Amino acid sequence: MSWRRVAPLVLIAGLALATPQAFVVSASEAEPTTAASPEARVIAEADDQVHVGSRIALATPDEANLTGELEQGGWMRGVAPAHISSITANGEPVAFDPQDKSFFIGLDRDAGSAIELVLTQVDGQTRKQTLSIAPRDWQIERVNVAKGTGGGSEAWWKKREPEWLAIRDARARETGAEGWRQDFIWPVTGRISGRFGRQRIYRGEPGSYHSGIDIAPGNGAPFVAPADGTVVLARTGFSLEGGIIILDHGAGLNSAFIHLSQLAVSEGDKVEQGQLLGNVGASGRATGPHLHWSLMWRDARLDPLLFLPPMP
Numbered sequence: 001m002s003w004r005r006v007a008p009l010v011l012i013a014g015l016a017l018a019t020p021q022a023f024v025v026s027a028s029e030a031e032p033t034t035a036a037s038p039e040a041r042v043i044a045e046a047d048d049q050v051h052v053g054s055r056i057a058l059a060t061p062d063e064a065n066l067t068g069e070l071e072q073g074g075w076m077r078g079v080a081p082a083h084i085s086s087i088t089a090n091g092e093p094v095a096f097d098p099q100d101k102s103f104f105i106g107l108d109r110d111a112g113s114a115i116e117l118v119l120t121q122v123d124g125q126t127r128k129q130t131l132s133i134a135p136r137d138w139q140i141e142r143v144n145v146a147k148g149t150g151g152g153s154e155a156w157w158k159k160r161e162p163e164w165l166a167i168r169d170a171r172a173r174e175t176g177a178e179g180w181r182q183d184f185i186w187p188v189t190g191r192i193s194g195r196f197g198r199q200r201i202y203r204g205e206p207g208s209y210h211s212g213i214d215i216a217p218g219n220g221a222p223f224v225a226p227a228d229g230t231v232v233l234a235r236t237g238f239s240l241e242g243g244i245i246i247l248d249h250g251a252g253l254n255s256a257f258i259h260l261s262q263l264a265v266s267e268g269d270k271v272e273q274g275q276l277l278g279n280v281g282a283s284g285r286a287t288g289p290h291l292h293w294s295l296m297w298r299d300a301r302l303d304p305l306l307f308l309p310p311m312p
């Protein structure tokens with residue numbers, strides 16, 4: 001399959017995100033072409049069902065076509081040319097589908113200002129694509145209180161350690177799920193009671209930031225899978241998380257849902273986007289009933305809001 005056939009589909013998928021921040025990155029930003037001209041964008045947005053692929057010029061044959069949210073906590077999906085043998089992002093190897101050459105990259109909450117992709121072709125030649133990552137203005141709260149030690153007693157850690165290991169191991173699992181290819185949907189709708197990235201600074205000492213978004217639809221509300229995946233953890237009674245489900249979306253991307261009151265799935269289950277996962281609750285360490293949803297790609301923490309359309 002040639003890149004020319006794959007690429008228009010990817011561009012359409014990107015435009016379908018329909019958020020104000022959505023963008024289409026075509027090739028190198030350093031060398032603007034007709035590819036990403038504002039005129040082309042306007043045409044595409046006004047008429048998003050028709051001719052999108054043909055009106056936007058594509059990356060050169062040696063470059064990856066990319067869509068996504070290029071900011072801290074964001075992500076990108078790409079399709080590399082057919083003649084590729086390896087891809088790295090800031091020096092780290094990136095896995096890609098051997099058939100269609102598509103791949104996913106997450107951008108950590110504290111990601112630097114640029115990401116450099118290096119595509120190595122089967123003939124050994126390399127091609128660099130450097131993309132800027134927009135900084136975010138995280139919600140920071142300075143409090144005149146000493147930071148807690150964060151550590152529990154030895155007895156507490158004895159219970160906690162196996163939970164922590166189970167979460168770490170679950171998040172590291174690769175199940176071949178393909179939810180990473182999809183446009184995500186809201187697992188449940190309701191008031192957003194906590195945003196991703198929010199952080200307290202205790203007398204100059206940073207606390208850990210909020211690792212997901214909190215949605216408060218009311219106690220017991222059912223919630224669904226935002227994208228296809230495999231359940232890699234489904235437990236109750238964890239010290240901090242209470243009821244927890246972790247869903248592998250493949251390509252290193254996974255979701256965790258915590259404070260659940262009920263679980264509707266078991267470890268090993270393959271679930272489809274929109275399928276019931278469980279019910280919202282206040283189990284574990286929670287001040288009130290809400291769904292805490294966090295998304296990770298490898299070790300990078302991502303902002304779920306950047307995967308979603310506006311709340312319906």
Ligand SMILES: [Zn+2]
Pocket residue numbers: 194210211212213214292293
């Ligand atoms: Zn939370």
